[in-house]
Amino acid sequence: MPCKPWSTNQLTLLTMNKGYTIFISLVVALGGFLLGFDSAVISGAVNGITTYFEMSDWELGFAVGCVIFGAMAGNISAGPLSDRFGRKKILIVTAILFTVSATWSALATGYVEFVVARIIGGVGIGGAILIAPVYIAEIAPPKLRGSLVSLNQLNIVIGISVAYFSNYFLKDIQGESWRWMLGVEAIPAFIYFLALFSVPRSPRWLIQSQNLKKAAEKILVKIGGKDYADLTLSEIERGMDKKERKGTISDLLSHRMRTIMIIALGIAFFxxxxxxxxxxxxxxxIFEQAGGSTDSSFLQAIVVGLTNLVFTLVAIRLIDKLGRKPLLIIGTGAMAIALSMATFAFYKATYTLTPEAISQVNSEEIRTSITSLQGNTYSSQKDLTNDLKPLLSEAQLQDFKRNEAKKFISINATLVLIAILLYVAAFAISLGPVMWTLLSEIFPGNIKGIAISVVGFFNSLVSYTVTQFFPWELSNLGPTITFxxxxxxxVLALLFVMRxxxxxxxKSLEEIEELLFVN
Structure with missing residues (x-):
């Protein structure tokens, strides 16, 4: 006869080995550090790789965003593979992929070679971003689960911050500094590979996929003691009693999964x-678009990373106290306000062709061609480029929009910085950590691996679209329309969350399943 589910209050009576559980979670979450580092380190290498590989806007967008193609492959394969071979083994593979990608991309001499190296790292990202939170959710007690799963997001933002610092200190290296920026990632990737051998296999996976109850019990006893192990085993078995077969992709389209998929795909999209x-x-x-110098732009990027880190810590503190939905409402609302502020700042910007600014243009041909417009002031980048079209070739106009237009802008740069920091802070307390926590919680155990892979694939596809189009948007639509x-x-994200x-x-994972699964 199935056991009655136990509540969070019962858990508080048990003696948890928090130190061991936190250690396991921190080791696994190092994959998040690599993911964050890999995501942000490319920002410092953009100018270097653009020059070295002679990229157009579309080629740059693809070189930066191609990592997401690899992530999609990792997304779609990591779940089923982790169901078959175990969460731990797949995480070890991701560590190997990160190491190979960092080393190869730093040594690449051709555009295609560089893209392939980036895609390999993307496969590691796709696997780590899905399997790390699933593993942590499966070993963590319900009372600690939100905070511990959020450690993965915390490590992501630490990785982002470290990447910005790394880029700043490496940018002045003689020669091709971008190679050092990209290659240094191999060090933490190898450390992650070694550290993963110290963590156990997931107890839930051992029972649900391998029927190894004794091995699972041993791990659970080490996490929370005998009483905790007995209660957890009863809960897992109670959930398994209701599952007649392993879930498939077609099950995700069923009526019973409708509510879960709406939540999962909607959050992944927004x-x-x-x-x-x-x-x-x-x-x-972005900061250069607001008229900043290269040095100040790198320093402002560091501030962005630190803001992301601080507010992720706030989210970890609040996610199990305030709850998932309140954080999402607060965060998405603040994101809408921040992006509106950035839009307003760029909308109010003007572009003036002063003699001083013209003299700073790198290309002598462009300088000569635009001298006839000296003294003109424009209310938008679009108006400026419209007047430049008859004077410049298509290649020169593209060069001007990408590299020179920022030299003529007059803008409230402080407002832009505040808007970006508010946006990042709002994301860090909401969509950043909460999405992965929700995804690790809402899917039934018999379909979790494949479901989270499908949703992760969709999330990566949307991410690639944003990354690919952003350089083109800045050059052709201008920052005002883009923001x-x-x-x-x-705003639409806020409405979706509320609805x-x-x-x-x-709630335990099994209780969440009962709440969401439509009969």
């Missing part, structure tokens, strides 16, 4: 479509 990877991948570029689009999407997302705080 996490990326609101532009977070455009900010992280192109942070220095306005993201602001509208943030569809449920609260999972304090």
């Amino acid at each position: 996490q990326q479509i609101t532009g977070i990877n455009a900010i992280f991948y192109y942070a220095p570029t 306005a689009i993201y602001a509208v999407l943030a 569809y997302v449920i609260e999972t705080k304090g």
